[in-house]
Amino acid sequence: MSTTHTRWHVLTLVVPAEQAEAVADDLRLTHDWNPVQLDRPGSPHAWLEIYFDHEAEARASEQSVCETCPCLLKTAIRQCDSRDWHTFWQLHFQPRAVGERLFLQPAWDEATKAPVSRQVIRIVPGLSFGTGEHFTTRFCLETIDRLAPPHTACRSLWDVGCGSGVLGVAAARLGFDHVLGTDNDPICLIQAADNAALNGVTRQTEWAEADILNTPLPNRMYDVVCANLFAGLLCQAAPVLWQQSRHFLVLSGIRESEIDAVADTFSALNAREIVRDGDGDWVGVCFAR
Secondary structure, eight states, X not given: OOTTOSEEEEEEEEEEGGGHHHHHHHHHHHHOOOOEEEEOTTOSEEEEEEEESSHHHHHHHHHHHHHHOTTOOEEEEEEEEHHHHHHHHHHHOOOEEETXXXXXXXXXXXXXXXXXXXXXXXXXXXXXXXXXXXXXHHHHHXXXXXXXXXXXXXXXXXXXXXXXXXXXXXXXXXXXXXXXXXXXXXXXXXXXXXHHHHTTOTTTEEEEEOOTXXXXXXXXXXXXXXXXXXXXXXXXXXXXXXXXXXXXXXXXXXXXXXXXXXXXXXXXXXXXXXXXXXXXSEEEEEEEO
């Protein structure tokens, strides 16, 4: 986590478990929030947490959600110190091998020795996540690994919605010469830049604030475009994502029930599906020209 923040104000929304994903997607689309979903096995409820810099912002957001979310069961606001978040990740973020060549390791873990054949990616998760624990991030990392030099001639990558920067950092460590990571949350960009510096790839990486639907496009095409977002936004942004990809387009953040609609949207743009993988709940897909 960036040292510029020491305390957060957390808005917690309690919703029916079966509606949690739909509510989270709506919050992302309508408010540009990135809610953290917490589930409890067997519980009919789910908890969505949204993090704010200031209490007034959290209070105003609480009122807005209460007025627009009919399935909302309860809300609460609490403070969260950075050290509490750090302790959480120390317990839940463990080193792991990903793909053929990557090894993700918490920045605070000095004891674990990675295999010499793997590229170590050291990460401080912060509030932007992206640690390789979730299938959606892992799929993107594995696919980037397969597309990175010397497996292909690809040398540039655009990570749309970069979060903690883990995908862009991994791409740079694997041999991509130019990596652009964009996000509409400036806190994510600070975190991504910190992780790039931690891994010694600041020269190969660039981080910029951008909204995929409203910000002018990059002034170049990228060999690989990677977007770990959600189905509705992927479909809305399909022309932009496909236009900017020179060779490959990697998509994730897609629910099993939504993958056919996403695939059809990109197939209509003449994208050729070459890889599809899932874990029963989430799906990732790769298209080629």
